[in-house]
Amino acid sequence: MPGAGAEILSDRVRKIVSPVKCSTDEWLNVMKIAHQLDVTTSATMMFGHLETIRERMEHFIKIREVQAKKPHDTKGFISFTLWPLAGESTRLLKKYNAIKPVDSCEFLKMLAMSRIMLPNITNIQTSWLTMGSELAKICLNAGANDMSSIMIEENVVSQAGKNNQLSEKEMIKTIEDAGFIARRRNQEYIYI
Numbered sequence: 001m002p003g004a005g006a007e008i009l010s011d012r013v014r015k016i017v018s019p020v021k022c023s024t025d026e027w028l029n030v031m032k033i034a035h036q037l038d039v040t041t042s043a044t045m046m047f048g049h050l051e052t053i054r055e056r057m058e059h060f061i062k063i064r065e066v067q068a069k070k071p072h073d074t075k076g077f078i079s080f081t082l083w084p085l086a087g088e089s090t091r092l093l094k095k096y097n098a099i100k101p102v103d104s105c106e107f108l109k110m111l112a113m114s115r116i117m118l119p120n121i122t123n124i125q126t127s128w129l130t131m132g133s134e135l136a137k138i139c140l141n142a143g144a145n146d147m148s149s150i151m152i153e154e155n156v157v158s159q160a161g162k163n164n165q166l167s168e169k170e171m172i173k174t175i176e177d178a179g180f181i182a183r184r185r186n187q188e189y190i191y192i
Contacts, residue, residue, distance in 0.1 A: 003042035048102035060117035115143035
């Protein structure tokens with residue numbers, strides 16, 4: 001079950017950024033119930049907009065705590081992905097023009113923090129879709145262990161102004177150029 005919709009797990013921010021989405025507690029409770037039912041999920045963080053550094057860290061803590069409480073014989077959150085705001089064409093950036101795009105340095109710091117703050121989630125994904133393949137290579141050597149997937153059809157990030165694309169061959173080359181062996185897997189991280 002995808003973990004999208006988490007945005008930042010701060011009701012203060014959610015009321016501004018995604019007012020029609022569920023509350024922080026509702027999102028966390030859905031994940032807890034899924035884990036109790038042995039439904040594997042993922043978790044995300046969309047950052048770089050109106051949240052504070054403290055709210056980012058609280059987001060990590062909430063995800064870590066839910067993972068720590070999952071039944072021992074379940075996977076819980078199988079992966080975590082950072083998504084910097086891709087907002088060049090969004091109402092959010094038009095309304096809050098003080099928002100600065102997340103640069104490579106800030107993204108790498110957050111990636112490192114995700115690896116430190118989420119030791120109980122095995123798979124930390126790069127965000128090649130929002131940050132590009134060149135930074136993805138660095139991410140594979142800076143805490144990420146997964147490139148995520150090839151997008152057959154992607155509408156959300158591209159409509160917001162990011163148009164990064166990778167074919168299967170390009171993704172394999174990106175992984176190999178970073179010094180790793182590309183392996184195909186399914187959503188449960190079973191290699192095929």
